[in-house]
Amino acid sequence: MTSMLQRLEDYYDAVPRSAARAEAFGPLTLFVREGDGWPYYARPALGRTGTVSAAEVERVRARQRELGVPEAFEWVAETTPGLRAAVEESGLVVHEHPLMVLDGEGERVPAPDGVTVRMVGADDPVLPSAAAVPYAAFGVDPSPAAAAQLAARIDAGLTRLAAAVDATGTALCAGQHQPVGAVSEVVGVGTLPGSRRRGLGLAVTAALVADARARGGETVFLTATDADVARLYARLGFRTIGTALIAEPA
Structure with missing residues (x-):
């Protein structure tokens, strides 16, 4: 190993x-x-x-x-x-996903027009919509306590949250990285169905990478959905080092 x-x-x-x-x-x-x-x-x-x-x-x-x-x-x-x-x-049925680790500092990705990509704090007004985005993106009913739980994790330093926010102050895409010592995983990057194919996910991931590196992250990694998504993350400096396996009932 x-x-x-x-x-x-x-x-x-x-x-x-x-x-x-x-x-x-x-x-x-x-x-x-x-x-x-x-x-x-x-x-x-x-x-x-x-x-x-x-x-x-x-x-x-x-x-x-x-x-x-x-x-x-x-x-x-x-x-x-x-x-x-x-x-x-x-x-159980086993699904394969590229396991990727960041090389270098990561590439910057400009936000699309009309959108601001930024880190979100525990008291930020955009937190409730940012907390709800991954549930909507993955077709899951949101937990009533999702925003409060996420705020508590941000306050405790367990989670860092980034979001792509439109002019109305609503999160269109959001994601997290979860630091443990000098290692952090980028997780839960999701985009509202009506806002996809605008590069929001890549921009949010780039913001999370920059934040992880700025906070001392020596190892930043993620699991891509498939090879096509892995090619997108490769543009940020991620390379595949293995295969993450997820098993669930058919």
């Missing part, structure tokens, strides 16, 4: 713990969110050794069903190569 992939494994284990409890299942860890918000997932336990069986995957899935949370698993193919077979044997 390369030092970069190990650094990401450490991050993956650490970042959910600010909002979730960890339940141990031998070679797997299930993160269970405390309170409302995006649900978490199961992933390989940090420092685990040996293989994972389909029976062990099924134990986690049974617990997820008991808790009423999605039967979801996330991991990196290169660091846990044997997990895919066990997950698929249990009946």
Whole structure:
């Protein structure tokens, strides 16, 4: 395992713990969110050794069903190569996504006409609409407490939020990076359906990258949806170093 992939494994284990409890299942860890918000997932336990069986995957899935949370698993193919077979044997479908790390400082991207791209603080009037954008972008009903929870995370230094804001003060696109020490992941970049194909997502990602670097981020990474999206992120200086795998029921 390369030092970069190990650094990401450490991050993956650490970042959910600010909002979730960890339940141990031998070679797997299930993160269970405390309170409302995006649900978490199961992933390989940090420092685990040996293989994972389909029976062990099924134990986690049974617990997820008991808790009423999605039967979801996330991991990196290169660091846990044997997990895919066990997950698929249990009946889940595995999706592949490019795992990308930033080289250099990142490229600046100008905001489209009529839009301002900026960081959003906990007391910013645009926060409620910025908090709602990812839910609308991904077709999910928003949590009533989403804005308050996001404000609390911003205040605590756990999340940094950027948004593309129109002349009315409404967020059209928003995204976050979540720093843990010198590592931060860009997550949840989403654009309202009516505002897509304007370059807003790339501009917001560039703002998040600049903020992460300015705040001491030595490793900035993200997971692209597919190869086409990865080519867009490559314009900012990201390169693919592995494959992120996400498993869920068919």
